[in-house]
Amino acid sequence: MPLKIKYTVVLFFLVLIICTTGNTQTTEQNFDCLKIDNQGLLKQSFDSFEKDLFHHYKFNNDTIKTYQTFLNEVYSLSINLRELPSKNSIQLARIYKKKATDRNSLWVLLSQYDEELIASQNTTTPKANQQKEGEVLTFNYRGGFIQCLKNNSNSEGFKDIVNTLELDGNVSPSLIAQRLHDLPRDEFNTHEVKSFIAFDIYYSILLVIEKAFG
Template sequence: MPQMIRSRIAIIAFLFFTVISHAQSGINCLTVDSSGLYSKAFNSFEKDLFEHYNFGNDSIKTYRTFLAEVASLSLDLRKLPSDNSIQLARTFKKKSSDPNSIWVKLSEYENQEATKKTSPSTTPNQGEEEILIFNYRGGLIQCLKNNSNSDDFQNIISTLEQDGNVSTSLIAQRIYYIPDDRFKADEIKKFIAFDIYYSILMVIEKAFG
């Protein structure tokens, strides 16, 4: 095979795999929701964050400051959330009984694992409000996990798949220490938006009238 033809084939092959790799890493996991609700929620979250911390376009500093305040329980929840984000949190809360919801009842989540382990199931006491947790076994989170290049992030999700009853502050602390080159990825930002920000807002939304 002439050298020129071999070189041309090599270039075409390189371009092909580059395009495929870019396409795979450029998946927008928010499109698992065809209604556009996830995208609206993520945009509202980022708007709240950047307006509150006012670090310009420095996304790493903005996100890390947010996580540090969540981890230290010093987040000012009177000033951070916008009315729009509160309303979106209420929408997510109402949808928690849907089969494909990204938040599920803690009792149901634990019962799924208990069934696999043939252990006693967990049920809430009568009259108690159901605790909602992020559905770590659902479509959105699995998309974020599978498209992430961070082993640290994937390990965090794998742990949460087994036991989702982990404090938000502890999750924030673990995410905080992911190295910058992985931390800035869209998958991690979207995880922070839903599992941390909106999970908090669904707990406090009643305080906003």
């Protein structure tokens, strides 16, 4: 084979490898963590959350202003929880609440969450738990969904928030809302951060107040 043709063939394969690698990396970075739920409950919940948000604040399509206003009202404790949530979002919150005894659910018993941390340090197996009336629930920061959000995010600030919460899940949504609100604009306006806000802030609040809606 002539030398010129050899170089052409080698160059072709190099370009092909680079393009393939680039496409793979883009796919990994753009993975939608809402799709890890085969039943579609995560996607349904996120859509219901955004519908509630944009209907309530009426900032047209200004996503950042809508989300940041919501977070501002959460951490300033001025949010109107009587008007914001829809019946659909309340029903979805109740579904998550019923699943809270499952270690793989989005919310788990706080006592179980603490036991699992101790167990991971002592290499012992945590006991199974049954939800008791009035027992505190916490978002499962060590679960597959939140880990997916963290691993797919390019925001070091967001990852730092999650890492902190993995060690202590008993943190007020208002404090979490303030830290999220203060993320740089380019880090804030991402699908991972918005998904986190939907579940860890919005639905965590609804799990607490859902009984007030009859």
